[in-house]
Amino acid sequence: MKVTYVKKGTMKPSKPFKSLEEEANFWDTHSVLDDINEETVVGFHRANKTDTITIRFQPEHIQVLKEQANQMGIGPTTLARMWIIEKLNKNIGHTSLK
Numbered sequence: 382m383k384v385t386y387v388k389k390g391t392m393k394p395s396k397p398f399k400s401l402e403e404e405a406n407f408w409d410t411h412s413v414l415d416d417i418n419e420e421t422v423v424g425f426h427r428a429n430k431t432d433t434i435t436i437r438f439q440p441e442h443i444q445v446l447k448e449q450a451n452q453m454g455i456g457p458t459t460l461a462r463m464w465i466i467e468k469l470n471k472n473i474g475h476t477s478l479k
Contacts, residue, residue, distance in 0.1 A: 436461070 398404035417423070438446070443457070450460040 398407065446457045446461060450457040453460065
């Protein structure tokens with residue numbers, strides 16, 4: 382397998398869909414594999430994750446977290462992380478934590 386490094390921004394993103402229905406219709410008739418051939422450059426990046434922790438919750442708290450995250454269109458761990466960082470930023474008096 383040949384590995385090629387390309388500069389950031391060299392791939393053009395697809396146009397955003399105007400509606401969920403338009404996107405659903407598109408993916409009903411297309412495949413992500415349609416435009417991939419032997420010359421296609423496929424890349425990936427590693428996330429800058431540093432560490433993980435485990436937090437235990439009561440089942441009813443997890444359910445509420447999932448419901449609220451779903452309403453926001455994000456995952457429950459993303460919402461929990463956002464809330465924790467928000468609280469940490471309040472406690473230290475600035476918003477430099479991400």
